[in-house]
Amino acid sequence: MTETRAEEIATGAAETGSLQPRTPIFLDVDTGVDDALAIMLAVKSGAFDLLGITTVNGNVSLSQATLNTRKVLHVLVEEAKQKGRAEEAELIANIPVIPGADRPLRRPQYFEHRVHGNDGIGGALADLELPPMRASKQAALIMVETIKERPGEITLIMTGPLTNLALALRACPELPTLVKEVIFMGGVVTSFGNVTPTAEYNIYVDPEAARNVLQAGFNITMVGLDVTRRALLTRDHIESMGDAPLAPLVYDCTRDYMDMYAKRYGHPACAMHDPFAVAVAIDRAVATTEHLYVDVEVNSNLCDGQTVADFQGRWNKEPNVHVCMDLNQEAFIERFLHVLQR
Template identity: 45%
Template sequence: MDVDTGIDDALAILYAIESKQLDILGITTVNGNVPLDYVTKNTLKILSLAGENDIPVYPGAVEPYLREAVHEFKVHGNDGIGNALDDMVVTKPLEDTFAADFIIESAREHKEELTLIMVGPLTNLALALKKAPEIKDMIGRVVIMGGVVSDAGYGNMLPTSEFNIFADAEAAKVVFHKGLDITLVSLDVTHQVMMTDEHVEKLKGTKYYDFVKDATDEYMDYGLRLYGKRQCALHDPLTVGYVLDPNLLETKACHVDVETSSPLSYGQTICDFRGLLGKAPNVKICLGVDSGRFLEDFVEKLGG
């Protein structure tokens, strides 16, 4: 898992762990929702909350591939996880290996058995592909939370752009054009999986209730301002959900490129639905989601 641990990344990590279905080789961190030192500390805290001491954490890129960093404090709070674990002391050590190098090592060792779950900007993977381009033929699949395709105009950074791609569009462009098996879990489907206070209350009395309630409070207030209802999109957990159960999403292979020049649409994921460019499909985009089944499974897994 490659994360920029804000609130939904934290929930995705817990969901992945509690699914008991994944062999998580490691977690790599990347600058994104908040600066890298916050991201890494948040990731260690979430693993501690889960009682998970065996998953190594590899710190990654401090800044984007080319551009200046942008962050989302207004959504994720001052520390990235709504200050929900302020009193927790981190004791788990970090790994010495740089995140991109760990991706390279994992690809060489596990080859097609390796799935990369990317729920932050794609800087670490772009750096890995730059250093060792041969790994593009080794990695099994890459599942990315990012972009907005069919619902262009409903972005969350620019009208046409989603945060993870916008935060490092150059890195995304590199990754999209390397011939990897990519599925893009975009805002088109993640905006259909909204967690409400009712979902949170179903966790009452369970291990993660206090964290989920505290962490999502400000996130839900942001949703209230944006949608007129207290709710928050489970962007990153849905990406994990697709890895657990591919039948959750309806996908279609298309040619997708990333805009890196226009100030009006920087970071836009442009999908050639009609094949006007005459280029081969390089990304599986998402056209539909079984939101009810996903939300039920997510709450059930976190509830233990």
């Protein structure tokens, strides 16, 4: 990749919305630390028409993920107001937050408090109180209704377990022909897992949902640990944000995560799993992919939830997933910091 192209990737996000039509998306989250950062990137990038942020049981309970999502959006509204951007503040305030599945398809809940803290975002925004939400239809049904109204237009960015999409698929089997693209954070095919030796968390929590989605025929891109482990945000990066209004939230929600990371790997950092999935949706040039057949193990005591890629074509099956294999880490982090300081 040329230096000029890397610079375009790093700085282009904030201008994307003004140069070309915004991509209509649903962002599906189980809002823990990196989901919160992904929401900030998606909202502030200018790249998307956010039709809704759907929430799912995963890192934390459905109710906590929904509350965390609303808190992050509230902060973004206040930041826009602080910068005198009344129209932007109104747009953010009107992004629907839509609760979805409160448990996996067949399995018990499996939270990740040891990484994300009891509230999912490391205690950040603990003092922020919000009014109760009005009841709405379940996320899967709203996704199906909206996608049917706009066939071939909508991209789904999934940063939690794939339960909501599996439920939408169950309600509408023709969904793969109606969705423009699915980009999901999850899985690993060339390295080790992060919840078992072989499984990545989002897939492990609901492997049946993941298997159903991968085998359904979507135009789908997998953003797995193969690349996201190398997309690291450090404290130096956060300090470089200076007095940017969002810097305190980024610091607060990543503090405990970075401490945990330092104990495990020897240096403080936050793996930007979910923000990198959003970055891929903004500009595919930030990653390189390989088209492979990928399946999910659902019946193994040793390897439950493992994503298995057929690199050599031994199963004689058509490739079904575009798997991210490499990334431009520097350009991605530059873009993330640029957008959040916009």
